[in-house]
Amino acid sequence: MRLARIYLWAGVVSSVVFGGAYLVAPEFVTRFSGIEHTSAAGLTDLRATYAGFQLGMAALLGWCLRDPARYAAGLVAFACVVGGLGLVRLLGLIVDGPSPEMVIATVIEFAITGLALFARARLPRVA
Numbered sequence: 001m002r003l004a005r006i007y008l009w010a011g012v013v014s015s016v017v018f019g020g021a022y023l024v025a026p027e028f029v030t031r032f033s034g035i036e037h038t039s040a041a042g043l044t045d046l047r048a049t050y051a052g053f054q055l056g057m058a059a060l061l062g063w064c065l066r067d068p069a070r071y072a073a074g075l076v077a078f079a080c081v082v083g084g085l086g087l088v089r090l091l092g093l094i095v096d097g098p099s100p101e102m103v104i105a106t107v108i109e110f111a112i113t114g115l116a117l118f119a120r121a122r123l124p125r126v127a
Contacts, residue, residue, distance in 0.1 A: 019054030
């Protein structure tokens with residue numbers, strides 16, 4: 001239970017940090033991945049997609065933290081979302097070609113996914 005709680009808190013904090021960064025400074029955050037935005041609509045969509053997603057994930061994980069019976073659901077949700085990002089990023093590496101930044105991000109996403117599933121596996125089974 002302790003590992004699950006720590007991991008969920010880490011998910012909340014990282015999601016708030018990244019979501020907040022995309023909300024207040026999308027131009028700064030996206031320059032590391034090569035994303036260019038050429039209009040106000042593009043910036044708004046960037047904020048909505050990246051910041052909205054991250055902050056929504058933080059809210060979901062925070063809700064799961066309020067009741068130990070929801071820890072498993074939070075860990076599985078986090079693993080599915082981050083694992084999905086990693087799988088699609090891996091597909092992008094295959095289709096579009098590798099870049100050091102995207103290889104590192106893919107490895108990190110798969111590690112996060114594996115740790116979430118490990119924390120889930122350590123929780124007691126509920127009938």
